[in-house]
Amino acid sequence: MNHYLNATTAALQPSGIRKFFDLVATKKNIISLGVGEPDFVTPWTIRESGIFALEQGQTMYTSNAGLIELRQELSKYLSVHMELDYQPEGEILITVGASEAVDLVMRALLAPGDAVLVPEPSYVSYAPCALLAGADVRYIPTTAQHEFRLKAADLEKHYTPNAKLLVLNYPNNPTGAIMTREDLLEIAEFVAAHDLLVLSDEAYADLTYSRQHTSFASLPGMKDRTLYVGSFSKSYAMTGWRIGYLAGHPELLQGMLKIHQYVIMCASRMAQTAALEALRSAEAAKTEMLISYNQRRRFMIEGFRKMGLDCFEPLGAFYIFPSIQKTGLTSDAFVNTLLEEENVAAVAGTAFGPSGEGHIRCSYACSLEQLEEAMNRIERFVQKRFK
Amino acid sequence: MLEQDRELLCLIEQDCRIPPEKLAVLTGLSVDYILEKIQQWEDDKVIVQYRPLINWEKAGQESVSALIEVRVQPQRGAGFDKIAKRIQKFPEVRTVYLMSGGFDLTLIIEGKSMQEVALFVAEKLAPLDHVQSTATHFVLRRYKQNGVEFITEDETPQRQAVWP
Numbered sequence: 400m401n402h403y404l405n406a407t408t409a410a411l412q413p414s415g416i417r418k419f420f421d422l423v424a425t426k427k428n429i430i431s432l433g434v435g436e437p438d439f440v441t442p443w444t445i446r447e448s449g450i451f452a453l454e455q456g457q458t459m460y461t462s463n464a465g466l467i468e469l470r471q472e473l474s475k476y477l478s479v480h481m482e483l484d485y486q487p488e489g490e491i492l493i494t495v496g497a498s499e500a501v502d503l504v505m506r507a508l509l510a511p512g513d514a515v516l517v518p519e520p521s522y523v524s525y526a527p528c529a530l531l532a533g534a535d536v537r538y539i540p541t542t543a544q545h546e547f548r549l550k551a552a553d554l555e556k557h558y559t560p561n562a563k564l565l566v567l568n569y570p571n572n573p574t575g576a577i578m579t580r581e582d583l584l585e586i587a588e589f590v591a592a593h594d595l596l597v598l599s600d601e602a603y604a605d606l607t608y609s610r611q612h613t614s615f616a617s618l619p620g621m622k623d624r625t626l627y628v629g630s631f632s633k634s635y636a637m638t639g640w641r642i643g644y645l646a647g648h649p650e651l652l653q654g655m656l657k658i659h660q661y662v663i664m665c666a667s668r669m670a671q672t673a674a675l676e677a678l679r680s681a682e683a684a685k686t687e688m689l690i691s692y693n694q695r696r697r698f699m700i701e702g703f704r705k706m707g708l709d710c711f712e713p714l715g716a717f718y719i720f721p722s723i724q725k726t727g728l729t730s731d732a733f734v735n736t737l738l739e740e741e742n743v744a745a746v747a748g749t750a751f752g753p754s755g756e757g758h759i760r761c762s763y764a765c766s767l768e769q770l771e772e773a774m775n776r777i778e779r780f781v782q783k784r785f786k
Numbered sequence: 787m788l789e790q791d792r793e794l795l796c797l798i799e800q801d802c803r804i805p806p807e808k809l810a811v812l813t814g815l816s817v818d819y820i821l822e823k824i825q826q827w828e829d830d831k832v833i834v835q836y837r838p839l840i841n842w843e844k845a846g847q848e849s850v851s852a853l854i855e856v857r858v859q860p861q862r863g864a865g866f867d868k869i870a871k872r873i874q875k876f877p878e879v880r881t882v883y884l885m886s887g888g889f890d891l892t893l894i895i896e897g898k899s900m901q902e903v904a905l906f907v908a909e910k911l912a913p914l915d916h917v918q919s920t921a922t923h924f925v926l927r928r929y930k931q932n933g934v935e936f937i938t939e940d941e942t943p944q945r946q947a948v949w950p
Contacts, residue, residue: 420948433948523950618945690793694812701811744948767812 414523415750419734423744430773431744432761435572435653437636437717439764440640441682445635448676451670457668463660465493465644466671468765472646472678473629481604481614483627489649492656492665493674497630499601499641501654502528504598504626504645505564505712510533513563519752520548520720522572522600529564540754543722546711551585555639559562564596567615570603570715573751573760575717580613596651597625601680603716605634605685608693610714616646623648626655633716634675634685640670648683695763695770702774706781719762720748724757726784741776790815794823795832802836839932849896850881850924852903856891859916864891869916878906891920900924 401409416433423429440446454512464470470487477483485491494500501524509515513532517525518539526536539557540548549567569578578586579767590597599615614627630643646654677685698715703710703721723733730747737743748755763770794813795803796867810817826933842849858869866884870891874882881894893911897903903922912920928936 414950416948416950420946423947429947431947434945435949438945604806690796694793694797697814698811746950747950750950752898 400449405453405604407533411527411530416523416746419744419746420779421752423738426738426742429738429742429744430765430769430776432763432765432770432773433744433746434762434764435463435718437633437637437764438687438766439636439688440680441640444680444684445637445673445677449640449673452669452672452673457672459491459668461668462669463665464491465657465666466668466675468491469671469675469678472675473646473765474699476678477514477614477629481564481601481612482617483614483646484622485627485646486649488644490652491578492645492652492659493671494643494645495663495666497600497628497633497642497761498524498641499602499663499666500626500645500743501525501598501642502531502630503658505532505534506595506652506658507651507654507768508532508564508626512561512582514561516554516559516562516595518553518566518568520748520754520755520758521548521566523751525566525568525598525600534563535559535561538752538754540752541574541576543720543758545709547571547574547720548578548582549586550582551589553679554586554589554770558593560714562593562595564598564723565590566598568602570601570607570612571718572603572716573718573748573755574758575716575718576720576721577607577610577712578613579610580618583613583615584617587615587621589602590624591620597621598628599625600628602628602630603633603705604629606689606692606698606717607715608689611659612715626651628703631674631677635674635681637677638674640667640673642666642670647750694764695765695767696768698767699761699763699774701783702770702778706778707785717762719760719761719763720755721761722757723759723781726781728784730756730759736779737780741780743773743776745777791823795827798824798833839934841928841930843937849859849898849902850873850900852895852897852907853923853925854895854907854911854923855885855923856892856893856911856936857918857920858890859918859933861916869914872914873911876906876910878910886933 401556406570467487470491472489473491474485477485505528507755514532514537515534516537516539518541523770529536537557537559539553541549570663570701597615601614604612617625627646632638699719700710700712708721708725713719730749734747748760797809806817806820811941834852860866861868870882873879877894878895878897883892885892895903907920907922
């Protein structure tokens with residue numbers, strides 16, 4: 400039946416992680432560092448408000464843009480935490496996770512002949528969404544040498560005149576890299592000079608360590624050029640609720656709202672109610688999780704460095720992206736053999752683009768006990784390769 | 787209080803058996819700093835004691851707990867302190883709080899049987915000078931204690947094994 404699929408869908412590559420997932424599924428008693436979601440259950444106060452919403456019979460559609468109370472609360476949150484000024488009316492749209500927001504931005508802005516600049520290693524959704532919108536993808540390699548931060552010089556080198564949109568994803572999945580204000584200013588200058596728009600996926604904005612997060616749209620002149628994508632998934636451990644949001648210039652957002660209203664109508668009311676509770680009462684729970692991630696992060700850095708592997712310090716998200724080049728294995732060979740020999744699952748850096756070669760992505764969103772056991776096994780595995 | 791010290795104390799409170807070397811890795815503080823801090827907290831009685839939280843019921847040891855509301859006559863010059871100190875000396879008394887509201891002290895008493903607790907109230911507590919009345923409430927089931935859930939459902943997250 401394949402011939403019924405349209406050419407774009409047929410040409411779309413299945414996620415590189417899929418094959419590995421199937422392999423992992425055949426194994427028992429594995430420790431997985433391959434999971435891109437919190438190990439915490441959603442804080443109780445948030446869950447309880449979702450339950451209450453159902454008990455109250457809050458089961459109807461909301462407005463297309465989402466509950467106004469939630470947008471009002473988000474407007475405050477963005478102002479206090481991100482130094483951003485977005486009006487609840489017309490400048491914020493509640494979406495089904497950040498994923499929908501990414502798709503909306505791509506579909507509303509791009510047309511065949513346009514190009515999207517995607518720094519890589521990159522989260523797996525940007526390129527497929529761009530391709531589905533008919534656009535070309537131009538990858539911008541980033542390297543461990545610069546701690547996987549995007550440099551204006553790299554943009555310059557790989558720029559194409561038909562580029563319309565630049566994707567930024569900091570704190571970054573898969574590398575854990577962040578961008579400082581100075582880093583971003585350099586990019587902002589490039590964006591303005593080349594009349595680009597920016598999709599800034601800041602799903603991990605609340606998870607930064609040691610440094611305050613700088614939101615791209617808060618830089619001078621960048622608000623109108625930026626489509627801000629936010630999420631409740633990582634900050635509040637709400638991945639399965641599927642709730643995120645999009646903020647941007649009202650005229651652009653109006654276009655995205657049109658797609659949203661015909662395709663999705665509105666995000667789940669129960670999830671919106673729970674998200675509202677998250678913003679109002681879960682600050683302490685969020686901070687507790689952040690402290691815990693930070694402890695695990697330090698444990699992982701120390702562990703990999705002790706093994707003798709090069710590992711830059713990731714200052715965001717909950718990923719660590721060590722170099723495994725010293726073992727002489729490719730990323731793919733490393734993760735496959737590690738799974739085979741030690742029952743530990745990590746994701747090959749190449750699943751996120753060719754610049755990920757020589758690296759593996761380990762998520763430290765696991766209990767400390769699990770991380771300790773996993774690191775013992777990885778150390779044993781690595782030592783054998785060093786001989 | 788420094789944020790780093792608070793974090794350190796929280797870790798110790800969750801599990802006081804974590805060795806200083808591991809505490810150092812988790813917090814990014816030096817082992818020397820941590821040892822010095824712990825010593826200081828022990829000296830200052832910030833860390834009062836190291837003891838496990840035991841679910842005696844699970845251990846097969848039957849015991850009975852009761853929460854007792856006590857009304858007392860405050861004493862001139864000493865308020866509630868004198869009587870509270872007198873009461874807290876009894877080994878059966880695990881906890882003593884001074885309360886706002888309709889009564890004065892809350893005690894948590896532990897004994898081997900209801901009879902033992904009742905006897906303690908009748909013979910030791912109630913007859914004390916300045917104790918005006920007591921109301922005894924026996925604990926039927928312990929759901930949560932010291933922030934730890936005793937009766938839990940399995941909340942192991944059903945996560946996908948690998949996810950982008």
